[in-house]
Amino acid sequence: MPGKAKRKYDGELMRFNKKIKRPLKLIKEILPQEYDQELIVQKFKYFYPNEWRIMEERYQLYFEKDNFLVKKGKKRRYRPLNAKDYLLNLPQVKGWLSQKGKLRHKDNFDLELQQQRLEKFKTKRIAKIKKFQAKIKKNKKKVQDIEPLYIDAFIAAYHQRGISTEGKVEIVNELIKYNSEKINEFFYKLNDAERNDQIRIMAFKHLQSLGKYVKLRKKFKGKKKYYMTEKSDFNMTPIDLWERISNDNIQNKKVFDVFISHSLINKDIVNKVIKSLNNQNLNAYCDWLSDNDFLKRKLVSDYTKMVLKKRLEQSKSLLLLKSNESLNSEWVSFELDYFKSLEKPIYYIGLDDCKNNRLNSYEKLDYNFDEYYISKLNIKSENN
Known part of the structure; x- marks a missing residue:
């Protein structure tokens, strides 16, 4: 088995070497008359940032695999080179530097x-880099860049004996809402070792959507067991979520720093607010993002309110996105009234004032939200 794994690694390395032949050729054509190895590395990193990131992530991935083997009393198998050494040891580059x-x-x-x-x-590469970055940014639009404390409980629940495929899919669906080192490591492990095809592919696609270096693990050989091909469409409703909460499911273990109360008309601004909160290590709750698998607009019922009450109870503070629409929203009134009864702090951001009086252009919105408004909220993180 070790020989087979090493051969797969070598084959993958050869394919990657082939993939960057053209980028190297183009870098060679733009080098100045005098150059050294540092300049080559600098040019490659600048014009091919995604390829450079892949080289770094690839090194880290196989370096950790080697460390795992050593901990198990085995020899290192891959011995990868870090990104800089890998680049400088390529035959083409060694030839340039001779x-x-x-x-x-x-x-x-x-x-x-x-x-x-x-x-x-330069013109062509910058355009391609921006296009790729825009794609990743779009993929991450609904992902929070933070690691909530309850993530450990979710990962532990995933490994509980007897958990169903539906239960695992539920946990995966919850974890893909966040981007952190621990969560990504968990998804890498699923891609490597999870025997259920659906879940393994879910892990792979999530990592891929974030622009991570990942190769889909092929299907396991041998006789197929039912679990390996079992699927769950996870078509859930508000009552399904309420039943999970009532039965002390993992959904009951969640805790949020901020519950965002807003009108759906102002939803475009929500992602910007969440990113600002994440920058301050604050985990935010927004119904159509945090509970999107269960709370669907076409299925609104009394159970929706019951779920929202629970989420309000699980939140340390409430942030109202104040606008004419939100002040006239029945749902916002419901959330404010219930949160007030919990005697927890309520804050607000005046969206109308912000847009009309404090900002000259929409591009400044991120900066002003971070510096002027969010900094004045004084909300304590669950991680503090």
């Missing part, structure tokens, strides 16, 4: 041609 390579480059150097290539290349 004395002959530098002399050949210097003799054939044409400053005018190099400048033309550089400008053209």
Whole structure:
């Protein structure tokens, strides 16, 4: 088995080497007359940030796998090179850095041609980088960049003996709402070792959507057991969530720093507020993001209110996105009245004032929310 795993690693390495041949060729064409290894690394990192990140993540992944083997009393299997050493040890790059390579480059150097290539290349690469970054940003729009304390309880519940496929899917659906080192490590383990096809693919797709370096683990060989192919569509309703909460399910273990009360009309601003809260290590609750698998607009009922009451109880504070729409919202009134009865702190952000009087352009919104409004909320994090 170790021999097979190492061969798979070597094959993957060869494919990656082939993949970056063209990027290296293009980098070579824009190098100045004089260069050294630091300049090559700098240029590659600048023009190919995603490839560089993959090289770093790939190193970290296999470095940790080697450490795991050592802890188990086995020999290191992969011995990966860090990103810089990997790049500088590629045959093409070693050739550039050799004395002959530098002399050949210097003799054939044409400053005018190099400048033309550089400008053209820079324009194309920056456009591609921005496009990729926009894609990842869109994928992360509904993901909170924080690690809530209850994550440990969820991961422990996943490994409980006898847990159903539906139970595992529920936990995976909850964890993909957050982005943290511990959660990503958990998904890497699922991609490597989870025998259920549906869950393994869910883990892979989530990591891929975040732009992480990941390779989908192939299906396990041998006789297929029912568990390996079992699927759950996880088509849930508010009553399903309430029953889980009532039965002391994992849903009962959640805790939030901030419950965001708002009108659906103002939903575009919610993600910006959540990112600002996350920057201060605050975990936010928003019904259509945090409970999207259960609370669906077309299924609103008394159970929806019962669930929201529980989420309000699980929240340390409430943040009202104050606008004409929210002040006239029946749901916002319900949330404010109930939270007031809990005698917990209520804060607000005046969206109308913010948009009309304090900001000159929409682009400034992130900055002003962070510095002016959110900093004045004085909300304590669950992690403090």
